[in-house]
Amino acid sequence: MIRRALIAAAALLAVYHLVLPHLPRGWSRAPGQQRQNYLRAQHYVHDVPSETNVIVGSSMSNELNEQLLGRSLCKLTFPGGSMFTGLELIRGSDHHPRVVLIESNVLLREADRELVDNTLSTWRRSLRKHSPVFRESGRPSSFAIGLLHFQIRDAARAWDHWRAKNDALPAEVRPDRTLTPRVFEQIMAENRHALRRSPAPDELRRSANRLVSLVNELTADGCRCLFFEMPIDSSLAHLPEPDAVRRVMHERFPESRFTWIEFPHDHPYRTVDGIHLTRPDADLVSRELAVASGDAMSAPRIASVR
């Protein structure tokens, strides 16, 4: 039985390897944030040309519009993570980006070690290189869930449409899934509570040292690192944690030696939850970053930091 089961497994994988290229890509949907992070990391390592410029950061810069950033700028931004995950991926892959844009907001979260190791593991990379079956984008469940998702979405839309037509849809239900004012306030209260804590100086120093070391490695490789801070709700921007992170980032990467990309100061940035920009404001920031990245391509190289 065991031998036959192993043969069956091998046969099923072989058949799937042959079928996969013929499945419509549009059906595939990676369910869950974590799997989307893996998808993004694998896409970078396997599909993106080595010299492509990169944005590294957290869920804040994950809101940036890829179409507006352009094909010359790849997003290595990970919800639940920080710039470290992206920087470790660049470091461990054979990529040599000419410009790296670093989101400075989240400094105290370490790299997602499991994601980095999984993506860069030699034998896994080799398997993924030879067969898309072993890649996140090739999972059979992504296709099945994608199809199921479209069915449920269409049914839900039809239901909402019917109810709206019959005046049965309560006013506070938002088809675009933005937060209701009550939930927005609760999330803001949680955010305020979380950001009111001052980070431990040792922890800040350790993270900053790690970042300095990674930036040094990149600059030694001929890469230019630019920094930017994603705008957040103005009532949260100057709480102890963001203030402390901002201070240490500007100390270790002073504007006299590093380019800090600035976004229009007079613009009232709106967020969906206090932290993540709304679509129009994320688009505004995306355009600025695309321009800054283009400018940096022609700028001279910089010295390493200590």
Next chain:
Amino acid sequence: MLFNSSAFVILVLVTLALYYLPALRSRQVWVLTASSFVFYAWESPWLLSLLIGSIAINVVTSYRVARGPMSSQKAWAVAGVALNLALLLFFKYGPLVATSLPGGAETSLGHFLVTIPLPIGISFFTFQGISLVVEVFRARELSSRAAAAEWVPVRFASHLENTMLFKAFFPSLIAGPIVKAHEFYPQIRPKQIRDIPLQAAFRALTLGYFLKMVVADNLKDATFWIQYPYFLNESSLTLASLLFGYSMQIFADFAGYSLIAIGIAHLFGYSLPKNFDFPYLARSFSEFWRRWHISLSTWLRDYLYLPLGGNRRGSVRTYFNLFVVMFLGGLWHGAAWSYAVWGTAHGAALAAERLVRSRVRLPDTPGVSLLQGGAVFSFVTLAWLLFKLPDFSQVIAYLRAMLDNEGAANPMLVATIAFYSVPVALYYLWHLAKRRWPALSFRSEPLAYGALLAALVVDGGTSGAFIYFQF
């Protein structure tokens, strides 16, 4: 060390190679014990001293109960149980005591208690230790000297050797199944490769890893959203789906873990008790507890419920016993009052069921069975919310949002939960079909296991610790 880590696979392979080496056959117990120590100390080496301390307590007290003078046996048995409980209380419930004291964690005692780390698996190996002491004591009390002699050899060193393996046996060390002394000690003898029930091991390991890595680990990414305050923005349908998904996840996670433990134990020639018997098919709460975490339920029955008098001392005492056992069973899961409430809710359900059954006789029709099953499943699923959300106010907020929040379902979350719940449903359906038609043979069994293996290769979720590790 996680069962789904590459370090664990290497440890098992190396241990297997040494274990079946003819030159080491007489040292098999030591090989397994050494591997178990490596397994336990992998993440935090200091934990090993605690495990060794716990082993020492049980070796000495059980040996004195079995081989010491008759006059002191009871005192040694009481000391054995008390020391085991003291260890559990100190390490597991210190923080709960601290936060419940006036002044909370602000006092120096409170601060000290809050900082005590929770050693992984302590609830499991402590219960096994209690089982050893109590069973040896009962064997002496009943004058069944043969049984006691079998478990507790005259030579102290042999007893030490056996008890180290019993307590530290790595497949069941961290999250069970909780093995009782009479189930394990008779199995300690030299093993040969031909003793391995290969097919049973293969089935248990394939199904166990599939349930854990494909079903539970993928559902985990969806049920992540049962998180305050984010769930407040989801619709009733999404919230109900999330709760259903968590119910599937916790089953797949724990039943998967138990199957892996059983499969690994098979590889070393040991047989661990079944821990799950399709619990979501239960039509009553008492049946649910005969099917869910069976090794804990039977432990609580044998060492708590029956000694309290069980159902032999009148109905009021029976209800009281049910409440006490389920309250403590709830607290066993975690040092938080939400677990105690979870246990008490189950105790109340068991008591209510007993009361209703003594007064109302329901017809035994498929429709009634379905309704009963649906009611039990709904209650059990709702109660899991106390596992997921540690704060009561959050549980209440979730339930209110489930009743109040209008709007369409979140298609991605619902699709993910629906997709990964299908294998669990198929697993149950196959069991039902086998029960209905016992002669039903499954010619395509190798193909089914092949499909599970293929899914493991291409569709495993991002690895997560087993939910029951926290207990």
